[in-house]
Amino acid sequence: MTPARSATIALALSCVALAPQAGCSSESSGTTSPAPAAPPSTLPQTCARIARNTAPAATCNGAAELCTRTYDRVTVPMTHNAMSNADDGWTPPNQTHNIERQLADGIRGMMLDLHYYDADANENTAGHIDGKSAADQVYLCHGPCALGHTRLLDGLCTITKFLDASPGEIFSVIFENDVDDADTDAVVRASGLVDYAYTHPKGTPWPTLRELVDSGKRVVLFEEKEGGTPAYLHRAYADEMWDTPYSFMKREEFTCALGRGTKTNALFLVNHWLGRPFADVALAREVNVTTVLGDRVAQCTTDAGRAPTFVSVDFYDVGDLFGVVRKANGLF
Numbered sequence: 001m002t003p004a005r006s007a008t009i010a011l012a013l014s015c016v017a018l019a020p021q022a023g024c025s026s027e028s029s030g031t032t033s034p035a036p037a038a039p040p041s042t043l044p045q046t047c048a049r050i051a052r053n054t055a056p057a058a059t060c061n062g063a064a065e066l067c068t069r070t071y072d073r074v075t076v077p078m079t080h081n082a083m084s085n086a087d088d089g090w091t092p093p094n095q096t097h098n099i100e101r102q103l104a105d106g107i108r109g110m111m112l113d114l115h116y117y118d119a120d121a122n123e124n125t126a127g128h129i130d131g132k133s134a135a136d137q138v139y140l141c142h143g144p145c146a147l148g149h150t151r152l153l154d155g156l157c158t159i160t161k162f163l164d165a166s167p168g169e170i171f172s173v174i175f176e177n178d179v180d181d182a183d184t185d186a187v188v189r190a191s192g193l194v195d196y197a198y199t200h201p202k203g204t205p206w207p208t209l210r211e212l213v214d215s216g217k218r219v220v221l222f223e224e225k226e227g228g229t230p231a232y233l234h235r236a237y238a239d240e241m242w243d244t245p246y247s248f249m250k251r252e253e254f255t256c257a258l259g260r261g262t263k264t265n266a267l268f269l270v271n272h273w274l275g276r277p278f279a280d281v282a283l284a285r286e287v288n289v290t291t292v293l294g295d296r297v298a299q300c301t302t303d304a305g306r307a308p309t310f311v312s313v314d315f316y317d318v319g320d321l322f323g324v325v326r327k328a329n330g331l332f
Contacts, residue, residue: 046135047157047192050164057168060209061108063331067210071220071309072266074209075297075328076172077321078109078312080273083140083155090148094279094314099155103162106322109172109310114138114152114179117145127180134186138179152184156191163196163218170212171196172310174222174236174269181229188233193219197232202239206266241267241309244300248274251287256300263304270300273314281315288319297324 060067066074079102081094088098095102102110116125117139124145129137135153139145159171177184188194198217200206212218220234227235234240242261248254251274259271272293274283287293293313301307307328313321326332 046153046190047160049192050161052164053167055167057213059168060213061168061170062106063329065331066329067213068208070208071170071206071212073206073306074309075307075325076109076310077107077316077325078111078172078174078269078310079107079316080111080271080312080314081113081142081279082107082110083112083150084142084148084279088150090142092278092280094142094273096281096315096317099158100162102316103159103171105317107316108170109174109312111174111176111312112140112152112155113142113176114184115141115145115149116179116183117141117149122146128183134183135190138183138187152187153191156188156193159219160192160196163193168213170209170218170220172220172222174310175224175233177223177225177227181223181226181233184223184233185230188221194232197221199230199232200234200240237261237265239265241265241269243269244271246271246273249276250274251292254287254292254296256296256303267309268300268304268306269310269312270297270308271312272296273312279314281318284313284315284318288313288315288321290320290324293319293321294324294327297328301328 058064061074061076079095082099082102084090084094085098086093086096087101097105099110116127116129116137118125118129118137124141135151138152139149140152140155141149163169163171175184188197196217196219198212198215198220200220221232222234222236222240224236227233227238237243237260242263242265243259244256245259254272272287273279274287276283297308297311311321311325311328
C-alpha cells in the first residue's frame with residue numbers, strides 16, 4: 001500500500017470506551033455466543049452487540065442474482081486504507097467517510113493496516129508489548145501511529161454490529177499486518193467477528209454467497225504476511241489471491257499486470273488509486289470515473305479472462321465505483 005502519513009485521529013465508531021483493559025462496553029441483550037467450532041477467546045467478547053437479525057435473506061450483497069455465484073466470481077467494492085478517513089480527522093485521508101458509513105454505503109471489502117502501538121509512549125513498537133492485552137496494543141494505523149490511530153477492536157466492533165443487523169451481507173478484509181497472528185486472532189475473537197469467520201480449505205472450490213449466508217460464516221479474512229494460524233486468517237497472496245501493482249503516480253501508468261501472488265490463485269484484486277505522493281480527493285476525481293475505472297476493470301477482465309473479485313479505490317464516494325462493480329457483476 002502507498003506510504004501515506006496521517007494526522008491525529010479521534011475515531012468515533014460504534015463501541016463505548018471503558019478502562020484501558022476493557023474493550024468495548026457489553027450489552028447483555030443480544031450478545032451472541034462464539035461459533036461452536038471456535039475455541040473460546042482469551043479476551044471477553046466486548047463489543048456493544050445488538051440482537052442478531054435472523055430474518056431469511058432474500059438477497060446476497062444486495063442482489064438476488066449474486067446468491068448463486070461463488071465467492072470468487074462476485075466483484076466487490078473495496079476501500080484502500082479504509083480506516084484513514086476525513087470524517088474522523090485523518091490528514092491526508094484515503095477515504096471521506098469512516099468504517100461505519102462505508103458499510104452503510106455498500107462497501108463490502110476493506111484493506112486495514114495493523115500495527116503495535118504503545119499509547120503511553122505514543123509510538124509504534126516492533127513487537128508485542130508484555131503486560132498489555134492484545135486489544136490495547138493492536139491498532140489501525142497507516143505508518144506511524146502517532147499520526148493517526150484507532151484500536152483494531154473498535155474497528156472490528158463496527159463490522160460485527162453491521163453483520164449482526166444485515167443477514168444477507170458477505171464481507172471481506174485484507175489485513176496489511178505488522179502484528180503477530182496470535183494477537184490478531186485474539187482481537188478478532190474479542191470483537192465477536194470470529195462468529196462469522198469463514199475458513200476456506202486451500203485448493204477447494206469457493207462456496208456460493210447463498211451457502212455463506214446459510215452457514216452464517218459471512219466474513220472472509222486475509223493477511224498479507226504470515227497467516228494460516230488459525231486457519232480462518234487466510235494467507236492472501238501465498239494461497240488465495242493475486243493482484244495488480246499498486247503504486248501509480250499518474251493514470252497512464254495503470255496496468256493489469258501481475259503484482260503479487262500467482263494467477264493460479266482463485267481471487268483477483270485490482271488496485272486502483274494514485275499517490276502524488278499521497279492520496280488526494282482530486283486524484284480520485286480523476287481516476288474513479290467510469291471512463292477510467294470502468295475501462296480499466298474491463299481491460300483487466302479481458303486480460304485475466306475473468307472479472308476481478310475486489311476493486312479497491314481511494315475516496316470510494318467520488319466517481320462511479322458502485323456502478324462499475326454492478327456492471328462487472330452483470331447487474332444493470
